Amino acid sequence: MPRRRLTQQDRQRIAAGLADGLSYREIARRLDRPTSTITREIARNGGPAGYRPQQAHQATIQRARRGTPAPPPAATPPVATMEHEIIEMAVGAGMPRTAARVHHDLMLSEDGRRTAAELTQRLNVSPASVSVAVNYLVQHGYARRERDPRRRRDLYVIDNDAWHGSVVISRRQTLETVRAMMAVAEACGLDSPVGERLAKTAAFLEHVSLDMIESADRWRHLLT
CATH class of the missing domain: 1.10.10 (Arc Repressor Mutant, subunit A)
Known part of the structure; x- marks a missing residue:
């Protein structure tokens, strides 16, 4: 065919x-x-x-x-290939693509900060897309906003401690899930099959999140 x-x-x-x-x-x-x-x-x-x-x-x-064949794609530099793979891995883990690109570009900046205009120009995306991406990164602890009082504009910042912050936020979200599951489990009855299943799941998630934050606190000094 x-x-x-x-x-x-x-x-x-x-x-x-x-x-x-x-x-x-x-x-x-x-x-x-x-x-x-x-x-x-x-x-x-x-x-x-x-x-x-x-x-x-x-x-x-x-x-x-x-009647001529299409030209082959230009050779991609090894560094660009690795950067693309990093972004694809972030997307595969659930991060929106534009957020992954913004996060990666912040990581590559000299001082870990960019303005919205810089991100828009560097990534060739709309200001609205940058805003949505930054909101996601801030919400999940991967970056933060700072105000530049001299120029009255926002700066988007990433630093080493952002990784610890993302673990803390992830744990907080997990504990919210745990509380919701336990509420449903109790409503169904802890002795019922559904209640028992939800209670076991909630206990598992709670202990895993506790281990994560303890590990993050223990190794936080590696980021300083």
Whole structure:
């Protein structure tokens, strides 16, 4: 069966998926295409930050008219490859893609801080996307906001202690889950199968979270 070519609508959906922070695999699934097709399409046409559906479609038409094969993607420097893998691992662990990119860019900054304008320009995303990403990072303890009184603007900051803060916030969220589970368990009756199951799960999560915070406190000195 001949391979179906990407249509202009397909390329618009690819661009929309990138803007929404979807992985290549998820975009491919939604288009019912191989992941390799999506990866190749994006790499040939500006990469995830510079992909433009209209330009990509026109470039494909022009190549078809000339009867020439598409140029191979430019060689990716090893450092860029490793950075991409780090971001993909963060996305795989559940972090939204733009948040992962913002977090990584903050990690690479000289003093661990950027302005919203700097992040918007460096990552080629909208100010609204940066705002949503930063809100996520702050909420989960990966970064914080600081006010620059001289220029009246926010600075987004990451420091070594942010990792300890993220563990503390994660434990707090886990304990909220534990309390909710125990409330349901008691409502169902601790002697009932459902109540017993929920109570055991809550006890497990509570002990694991306690071990995590004790370990984080014990090794916090490594971050100073």
